[in-house]
Amino acid sequence: xxxxxxxxxxxxxxxxxxxxxxxxxxxxxxxxxxxxxxxxxxxxxxxxxxxxxxxxxxxxxxxxxxxxxxxxxxxxxxxxxxxxxxxxxxxxxxxxxxxxxxxxxxxxxxxxxxxxxxxxxxxxxxxxxxxxxxxxxxxxxxxxxxxxxxxxxxxxxxxxxxxxxxxxxxxxxxxxxxxxxxxxxxxxxxxxxxxxxxxxxxxxxxxxxx
Amino acid sequence: xxxxxxxxxxxxxxxxxxxxxxxxxxxxxxxxxxxxxxxxxxxxxxxxxxxxxxxxxxxxxxxxxxxxxxxxxxxxxxxxxxxxxxxxxxxxxxxxxxxxxxxxxx
Amino acid sequence: xxxxxxxxxxxxxxxxxxxxxxxxxxxxxxxxxxxxxxxxxxxxxxxxxxxxxxxxxxxxxxxxxxxxxxxxxxxxxxxxxxxxxxxxxxxxxxxxxxxxxxxxxxxxxxxxxxxxxxxxxxxxxxxxxxxxxxxxxxxxxxxxxxxxxxxxxxxxxxxxxxxxxxxxxxxxxxxxxxxxxxxxxxxxxxxxxxxxxxxxxxxxxxxxxxxxxxxxxxxxxxxxxxxxxxxxxxxxxxxxxxxxxxxxxxxxxxxxxxxxxxxxxxxxxxxxxxxxxxxxxxxxxxxxxxxxxxxxxxxxxxxxxxxxxxxxxxxxxxxxxxxxxxxxxxxxxxxxxxxxxxxxxxxxxxxxxxxxxxxxxxxxxxxxxxxxxxxxxxxxxxxxxxxxxxxxxxxxxxxxxxxxxxxxxxxxxxxxxxxxxxxxxxxxxxxxxxxxxxxxxxxxxxxxxxxxxxxxxxxxxxxxxxxxxxxxxxxxxxxxxxxxxxxxxxxxxxxxxxxxxxxxxxxxxxxxxxxxxxxxxxxxxxxxxxxxxxxxxxxxxxxx
Numbered sequence: 001x002x003x004x005x006x007x008x009x010x011x012x013x014x015x016x017x018x019x020x021x022x023x024x025x026x027x028x029x030x031x032x033x034x035x036x037x038x039x040x041x042x043x044x045x046x047x048x049x050x051x052x053x054x055x056x057x058x059x060x061x062x063x064x065x066x067x068x069x070x071x072x073x074x075x076x077x078x079x080x081x082x083x084x085x086x087x088x089x090x091x092x093x094x095x096x097x098x099x100x101x102x103x104x105x106x107x108x109x110x111x112x113x114x115x116x117x118x119x120x121x122x123x124x125x126x127x128x129x130x131x132x133x134x135x136x137x138x139x140x141x142x143x144x145x146x147x148x149x150x151x152x153x154x155x156x157x158x159x160x161x162x163x164x165x166x167x168x169x170x171x172x173x174x175x176x177x178x179x180x181x182x183x184x185x186x187x188x189x190x191x192x193x194x195x196x197x198x199x200x201x202x203x204x205x206x207x208x209x210x
Numbered sequence: 211x212x213x214x215x216x217x218x219x220x221x222x223x224x225x226x227x228x229x230x231x232x233x234x235x236x237x238x239x240x241x242x243x244x245x246x247x248x249x250x251x252x253x254x255x256x257x258x259x260x261x262x263x264x265x266x267x268x269x270x271x272x273x274x275x276x277x278x279x280x281x282x283x284x285x286x287x288x289x290x291x292x293x294x295x296x297x298x299x300x301x302x303x304x305x306x307x308x309x310x311x312x313x314x315x316x
Numbered sequence: 317x318x319x320x321x322x323x324x325x326x327x328x329x330x331x332x333x334x335x336x337x338x339x340x341x342x343x344x345x346x347x348x349x350x351x352x353x354x355x356x357x358x359x360x361x362x363x364x365x366x367x368x369x370x371x372x373x374x375x376x377x378x379x380x381x382x383x384x385x386x387x388x389x390x391x392x393x394x395x396x397x398x399x400x401x402x403x404x405x406x407x408x409x410x411x412x413x414x415x416x417x418x419x420x421x422x423x424x425x426x427x428x429x430x431x432x433x434x435x436x437x438x439x440x441x442x443x444x445x446x447x448x449x450x451x452x453x454x455x456x457x458x459x460x461x462x463x464x465x466x467x468x469x470x471x472x473x474x475x476x477x478x479x480x481x482x483x484x485x486x487x488x489x490x491x492x493x494x495x496x497x498x499x500x501x502x503x504x505x506x507x508x509x510x511x512x513x514x515x516x517x518x519x520x521x522x523x524x525x526x527x528x529x530x531x532x533x534x535x536x537x538x539x540x541x542x543x544x545x546x547x548x549x550x551x552x553x554x555x556x557x558x559x560x561x562x563x564x565x566x567x568x569x570x571x572x573x574x575x576x577x578x579x580x581x582x583x584x585x586x587x588x589x590x591x592x593x594x595x596x597x598x599x600x601x602x603x604x605x606x607x608x609x610x611x612x613x614x615x616x617x618x619x620x621x622x623x624x625x626x627x628x629x630x631x632x633x634x635x636x637x638x639x640x641x642x643x644x645x646x647x648x649x650x651x652x653x654x655x656x657x658x659x660x661x662x663x664x665x666x667x668x669x670x671x672x673x674x675x676x677x678x679x680x681x682x683x684x685x686x687x688x689x690x691x692x693x694x695x696x697x698x699x700x701x702x703x704x705x706x707x708x709x710x711x712x713x714x715x716x717x718x719x720x721x722x723x724x725x726x727x728x729x730x731x732x733x734x735x736x737x738x739x740x741x742x743x744x745x746x747x748x749x750x751x752x753x754x755x756x757x758x759x760x761x762x763x764x765x766x767x768x769x770x771x772x773x774x775x776x777x778x779x780x781x782x783x784x785x786x787x788x789x790x791x792x793x794x795x796x797x798x799x800x801x802x803x804x805x806x807x808x809x810x811x812x813x814x815x816x817x818x819x820x821x822x823x824x825x826x827x828x829x830x831x832x833x834x835x836x837x838x839x840x841x842x843x844x845x846x847x848x849x850x851x852x853x854x855x856x857x858x859x860x
Contacts, residue, residue, distance in 0.1 A: 019501070032532075034533070045557060073232045073236060142557050150543065205256055205259050
């Protein structure tokens with residue numbers, strides 16, 4: 001019994017699956033390096049301004065940030081489960097899990113933006129702008145907060161893209177366009193989401209915990 | 211039935227338990243962050259992060275089941291990342307900052 | 317001239333050119349050959365534009381004072397020259413144009429792994445290029461193609477639009493790299509094992525690895541500069557805790573491997589032409605393959621040699637100095653192998669081989685001056701002088717552009733099915749080579765004598781060398797225009813080339829010229845090696 005036919009230039013469906021998976025991991029490699037520069041800037045900045053960075057961490061919204069960590073970790077679980085459901089041809093369950101992931105991701109973004117709003121209210125803006133920095137003039141502190149906004153902002157952009165991908169994938173699964181025979185379409189979106197989670201796993205301790 | 215389903219796909223219970231484990235590790239990291247660990251705070255938090263990352267990578271992202279080429283791609287990226295961070299940090303860490311000359315009395 | 321070898325299935329049955337003839341079928345083509353041709357046209361336009369900027373710069377330098385433009389315009393011109401040449405020509409020129417056309421054929425496939433992604437990559441390139449060039453209308457920017465902080469965050473010029481354009485072009489590079497790597501891994505025909513791949517394919521593979529891993533870091537560094545400029549975020553502003561040297565780390569982490577993106581495909585072209593025109597297998601196939609991978613890897617370890625005088629620590633400077641020496645070893649191994657391949661070969665002189673000879677001389681010289689500037693104690697004297705300018709033009713123009721011209725003349729009959737005039741090819745080569753020499757050798761002397769780069773005016777004692785360099789640039793330009801002329805003529809009125817005019821064994825020559833839409837009729841029979849010159853061509857043909 002066949003699923004959809006594979007693309008004509010591939011000699012088999014298995015070959016297409018292999019190719020797509022390798023392509024996706026190469027893309028993840030490039031995304032990792034995109035964030036890499038920010039981690040490098042943080043490392044150098046922290047080395048130069050250890051107490052300012054610790055001060056910045058102390059001012060971070062730890063509860064919200066940690067809640068967001070929990071949300072993303074759960075969302076990785078739900079998307080992983082959705083892949084497994086589709087592997088077993090349980091389309092309905094898969095879609096439910098995908099939509100749950102989308103909701104969790106949306107919650108992440110909502111919390112993130114509320115966090116930004118809180119920072120702005122406290123006078124902390126990127127670029128060392130904002131009344132907070134008038135009273136806390138350590139250069140390292142401005143650097144910490146600008147790096148925070150940049151890193152979490154770039155991450156939030158990726159979360160948004162991930163939500164769009166998850167949503168459209170959920171639609172395609174529900175319509176039967178993605179099935180267990182062409183699992184890689186869903187797998188790739190799941191991989192992207194896991195990478196987003198991976199990046200956050202490291203952003204969280206650097207900007208919220210220590 | 212999907213003929214291409216790999217024989218060793220993770221059962222659902224594994225995935226759910228992994229999620230619970232990840233939350234537990236996050237919880238531990240959160241709790242530890244309230245203790246005054248001084249200089250150890252960041253390394254400890256990052257070490258837990260590395261554990262979570264490995265779990266995400268091997269269970270959810272099924273890294274172990276990848277082709278050699280895909281593993282190499284990911285490995286190369288990680289290596290380059292460490293290189294970038296490492297040599298940038300090394301620069302900042304090994305710069306010699308000569309003491310400023312004493313102020314001249316004018 | 318040896319008899320023109322024919323390959324099976326002559327072109328009466330149609331080719332990738334004739335299969336569909338509407339403009340739409342070209343602009344929306346998923347055929348890798350058509351995409352390669354479109355990239356060729358686009359990158360050639362970029363080359364012409366970048367060359368025009370260069371000619372204007374050189375005219376400005378005819379006199380020590382102001383000549384034809386103001387200082388501000390001069391700064392914008394050298395920035396535009398660098399940006400256009402690096403991102404719109406040098407990076408994509410060989411891989412995206414020739415690579416797209418040839419990679420699937422060289423591995424016995426009829427397509428790349430992701431044809432629609434390939435088309436998307438092309439259009440992303442076009443959009444990015446349009447944004448970069450559109451920024452000219454907003455006044456362009458004057459930071460130099462390296463956009464160093466803090467000036468790039470402060471310059472009252474069109475920094476952000478230009479960087480947006482380059483950011484977009486970068487994604488084209490990354491996606492092409494992904495496509496080529498996956499294609500090489502998953503689309504090889506039966507019998508085409510890794511150590512039987514054509515050397516040009518290996519070169520593209522190494523290049524693609526660098527493209528995927530290095531370009532994102534550029535993307536990030538540009539994003540940071542954009543935010544610093546547009547929103548005054550000051551991530552590299554010392555008064556806000558930033559460090560401008562860190563910008564240079566991020567920028568050069570990409571831009572040094574980027575020069576290997578520019579040279580590896582060129583080296584792949586040289587490997588192919590050397591074997592074909594010496595009618596001999598490579599002196600050491602493994603040496604070339606491992607050197608390619610060696611350059612791809614070690615190239616990532618050397619970026620700090622651009623920062624010797626920037627304020628980096630001497631620990632890092634020492635480390636980067638040593639590592640920079642290592643990468644030269646691989647290039648030397650390749651040059652040795654090429655020369656040894658030519659030695660005692662049955663050499664046929666033709667324009668592609670002329671350009672390869674030019675490459676060997678110029679690249680070697682440029683490479684050696686690279687080792688010289690990688691020596692920190694010497695670079696202190698030469699940094700930011702015309703010595704460095706001459707060095708990188710030797711490797712990029714004398715290396716990559718020369719190899720691009722070699723590739724153009726080598727694969728022209730395959731892509732178009734036509735042949736050009738060999739005499740005009742020789743004349744073109746003489747003008748290009750002579751013009752290049754005359755343009756850039758004086759620049760070594762200028763730099764060593766103390767002439768700084770990116771300077772609008774200069775002391776009168778440098779004028780003679782500057783005038784010599786400018787005259788040389790006119791000869792070089794004449795050679796390029798002549799080449800454009802006779803190749804265009806050949807396109808329209810050239811005689812038919814046949815499947816294998818060079819009597820090569822490499823896989824692309826076993827197809828018709830121009831290739832059919834699917835490259836091969838049925839399953840390609842590639843059991844006989846790409847460099848198997850001991851087997852007569854007749855025997856090879858019988859296996860097809």
